Amino acid sequence: MNAVEAKLNACYENIRKLTDFEPRVAIVLGSGLGDFAENIKAVCAVSYRDIEGFPHSTVQGHKGQFIFGYIGDVPVVAMQGRVHYYEGYAMTDVVLPIRLMRRLGAQTLILTNAAGGINFDFSCGDLMIIKDHISSFAPSPLLGENIESLGTRFPDMTAVYEPALCEKLAECGKKLGIALREGVYLQTTGPQYESPAEIRMFRSLGADAVGMSTVCEAIAARHCGYKICGISCITNLAAGMSGKPLSHEEVKETADRVGRNFSALLTDFISTL
Ligand code: HPA
Numbered sequence: 001m002n003a004v005e006a007k008l009n010a011c012y013e014n015i016r017k018l019t020d021f022e023p024r025v026a027i028v029l030g031s032g033l034g035d036f037a038e039n040i041k042a043v044c045a046v047s048y049r050d051i052e053g054f055p056h057s058t059v060q061g062h063k064g065q066f067i068f069g070y071i072g073d074v075p076v077v078a079m080q081g082r083v084h085y086y087e088g089y090a091m092t093d094v095v096l097p098i099r100l101m102r103r104l105g106a107q108t109l110i111l112t113n114a115a116g117g118i119n120f121d122f123s124c125g126d127l128m129i130i131k132d133h134i135s136s137f138a139p140s141p142l143l144g145e146n147i148e149s150l151g152t153r154f155p156d157m158t159a160v161y162e163p164a165l166c167e168k169l170a171e172c173g174k175k176l177g178i179a180l181r182e183g184v185y186l187q188t189t190g191p192q193y194e195s196p197a198e199i200r201m202f203r204s205l206g207a208d209a210v211g212m213s214t215v216c217e218a219i220a221a222r223h224c225g226y227k228i229c230g231i232s233c234i235t236n237l238a239a240g241m242s243g244k245p246l247s248h249e250e251v252k253e254t255a256d257r258v259g260r261n262f263s264a265l266l267t268d269f270i271s272t273l
Helices: 003-016 034-039 096-103 163-176 196-204 215-223 248-271
Strands: 025-029 041-047 065-071 074-080 108-117 127-134 180-187 209-211 227-237
Touching: 003 096, 025 034, 025 096, 025 248, 034 074, 034 248, 065 248, 074 096, 074 248, 096 108, 096 215, 108 127, 108 215, 108 248, 127 163, 127 215, 127 248, 163 180, 163 227, 163 248, 180 215, 180 227, 209 227, 215 227, 227 248
Parallel strands: 025 074, 025 108, 108 227, 127 180, 180 209
Antiparallel strands: 041 065, 065 074, 108 209, 127 227
């Protein structure tokens, strides 16, 4: 058996020794957005460190655990902290949690992240529904032998972010009086922030926001058959746009400030699923 599939199977067996919970919705919580997990009626938590072979995050502000429980009547699993390619993990490890949550039963995936705003109309603190992505600046998580048990060799990427879910998110925003942007998210490998020249290039390519995650997860998720939607928290204006240097502190501060709206939106949205 392919080593990637064998590792996925081993992690699945491992986690099934700790919980038999079957989530319907999986949520990946981005930098500074982990507090949403407090809205979950938790049944159990599993630390990434307790799953043998599972990659765990080294980033400040990322807790590194799965929370299993309910939002309303909906069984969910939330990742408090994700792993990033820039931490040195193979792309197949970076997307292993996505595949694992699908194995555990999740059918819908909600990806969230902190991102730099590239669109001139965006402000720091905005929430953006991800309508499409640009993956060309990071390696594909599907490189290598295809895992047929997960999905097809050449998956279609025409509508990665399910239009019906995007619409539902927009409706929840309207209902709650939370203004939502829409746009295209571009993933870099990081860990360095972009240069102003790179941001100008990304803008000319059609990107509205930039970050160091999410797209590889969305590709792996599309491959293994999830319904997907995504929300970016615009934590800062991208390099060269505000005249200030970029910092992880600013990213965390803004995510903290927007946390309440973000959590309200997500809670309302999930309870409609
Ligand atoms: N660039 C890349 N990743 C990010 C940014 C940014 O400006 N803000 C938050 N994550």
